[in-house]
Amino acid sequence: MLTKRIIPCLDVKNGQVVKGIKFKDHEVVGSIVELAKKYNYEGADELVFYDIAASTYDGIVSKDWVKIIAEMINIPFCVAGGIKSISDARQILNNGADKVSINTPALENPDLIKELANEFGSQCVVIGIDSMIENNKYIVYSKTGDENTIKNTQIETKEWIDKVQSLGAGEVVLNCMNQDGVRNGYDIVQLNEMLKNCDVPLIASGGAGCMQDFQDVLTDTSSSGALAASVFHKNLVDIKELKEFLLNQSINIRL
Amino acid sequence: MNIGIIDCGGANLNSIYYSFKRLGINAIISNSLNELSEMNAYVLPGVGSADVVMNTLRKRDLINFIKCTNKPILGICIGMQILFDYSEENQTRCLGIIDGNIEKFNVNDGVNVPQMGWNKVECDADKNLNGYYYFANSYFNKDSKFTIGYSSYGNKFSSIIKKDNILGCQFHPEKSSKAGERFLTYFIKLI
Numbered sequence: 001m002l003t004k005r006i007i008p009c010l011d012v013k014n015g016q017v018v019k020g021i022k023f024k025d026h027e028v029v030g031s032i033v034e035l036a037k038k039y040n041y042e043g044a045d046e047l048v049f050y051d052i053a054a055s056t057y058d059g060i061v062s063k064d065w066v067k068i069i070a071e072m073i074n075i076p077f078c079v080a081g082g083i084k085s086i087s088d089a090r091q092i093l094n095n096g097a098d099k100v101s102i103n104t105p106a107l108e109n110p111d112l113i114k115e116l117a118n119e120f121g122s123q124c125v126v127i128g129i130d131s132m133i134e135n136n137k138y139i140v141y142s143k144t145g146d147e148n149t150i151k152n153t154q155i156e157t158k159e160w161i162d163k164v165q166s167l168g169a170g171e172v173v174l175n176c177m178n179q180d181g182v183r184n185g186y187d188i189v190q191l192n193e194m195l196k197n198c199d200v201p202l203i204a205s206g207g208a209g210c211m212q213d214f215q216d217v218l219t220d221t222s223s224s225g226a227l228a229a230s231v232f233h234k235n236l237v238d239i240k241e242l243k244e245f246l247l248n249q250s251i252n253i254r255l
Numbered sequence: 256m257n258i259g260i261i262d263c264g265g266a267n268l269n270s271i272y273y274s275f276k277r278l279g280i281n282a283i284i285s286n287s288l289n290e291l292s293e294m295n296a297y298v299l300p301g302v303g304s305a306d307v308v309m310n311t312l313r314k315r316d317l318i319n320f321i322k323c324t325n326k327p328i329l330g331i332c333i334g335m336q337i338l339f340d341y342s343e344e345n346q347t348r349c350l351g352i353i354d355g356n357i358e359k360f361n362v363n364d365g366v367n368v369p370q371m372g373w374n375k376v377e378c379d380a381d382k383n384l385n386g387y388y389y390f391a392n393s394y395f396n397k398d399s400k401f402t403i404g405y406s407s408y409g410n411k412f413s414s415i416i417k418k419d420n421i422l423g424c425q426f427h428p429e430k431s432s433k434a435g436e437r438f439l440t441y442f443i444k445l446i
Contacts, residue, residue, distance in 0.1 A: 001407065002372035003387060043432075045373055071273045076389055076430045096269045098391070098430060121304055123369045123391035170369050170391075201367045224372060254373045254387040 005225025051081025070096020117168025183209025259294035301332025335423030364409030
């Protein structure tokens with residue numbers, strides 16, 4: 001069976017790795033090349049490169065960065081940020097990404113999911129979902145890269161997960177926004193609720209603060225992996241130590 | 256030594272190119288028969304779907320070339336699947352170099368489809384190849400006469416096949432960290 005994946009995410013803005021709290025107040029935390037190299041070396045199971053400002057300001061993720069990272073690493077590489085068409089995705093994939101992750105553009109044009117899956121296969125198509133509880137319902141938010149553009153879509157997260165699967169998405173990354181950047185642990189309740197009707201792999205995102213948080217999300221939910229950013233960038237958790245720790249807790253992990 | 260990565264239409268051929276480059280091996284990405292015939296070995300890469308890859312190979316007149324060459328060929332993912340007779344993926348007749356068929360994983364076996372992540376490979380023929388590799392696939396071959404490596408996802412399936420000059424892997428060695436580098440080195444030694 002598959003091992004649980006530990007996935008560092010590089011949130012990139014203007015060519016530098018940044019981190020915000022609950023999607024705002026971004027501060028620069030490191031260099032793209034150094035962090036990518038470090039995570040690859042420490043045994044990350046995958047790397048995500050996320051151009052957070054691309055969708056907010058009508059850009060497309062810098063394809064030169066994609067190429068530079070792809071040349072360097074030998075683990076799966078997923079790229080997100082403003083990919084709005086087949087040709088955008090092709091450029092990114094041809095530059096060395098293995099998967100593209102779509103968030104806001106999929107909400108604006110759901111058929112894009114189907115087109116991408118038909119063209120490149122479902123295994124290339126990841127859907128990022130930013131979700132937050134509101135009046136006891138989980139709701140999808142779009143354009144979350146900047147606090148001034150963030151928008152409540154009125155779509156229930158559960159319905160959106162159903163829809164993206166039926167359109168051919170191969171994986172879902174669920175960013176639980178209440179937890180994002182605050183390092184209080186993953187949103188186990190929301191993840192379990194959403195995993196009930198998810199047949200494609202689902203990656204937990206938002207809230208990792210310490211090694212215990214990874215253990216909790218990987219034992220208390222059936223998430224296929226755990227994504228995190230600031231705990232790794234700020235050296236609060238070392239990926240190699242984390243994986244040894246999780247393996248000692250009898251979680252199926254690749255060392 | 257030069258390796259020809261056969262361009263059969265899929266995206267991300269570069270990651271295979273980069274992985275050989277990191278091992279110090281020259282590779283080119285090409286769909287030209289003339290250019291490819293100069294190479295010492297070939298990679299049939301694996302992104303796309305079985306029917307798209309087969310149609311592209313047909314259009315580019317590469318089917319006979321692949322079937323007839325005695326030089327080592329490495330089929331990766333879809334590139335391994337099309338070595339078989341037939342794939343359930345869009346009912347595609349494949350190259351027929353290896354006896355057997357390709358079927359789809361079933362969510363009723365308690366697994367997510369596609370299979371995406373690191374799975375264990377056990378290869379009795381060469382224990383050096385044992386380890387965790389990265390998979391991203393919805394289709395698989397259950398077992399064949401030429402299977403030398405197995406993995407398990409709901410059911411047991413073929414993860415490495417070997418027949419004469421042909422090597423195939425269901426996983427992506429170019430994305431499988433150190434285990435993947437060992438596997439590519441194993442292929443290079445066949446040349």
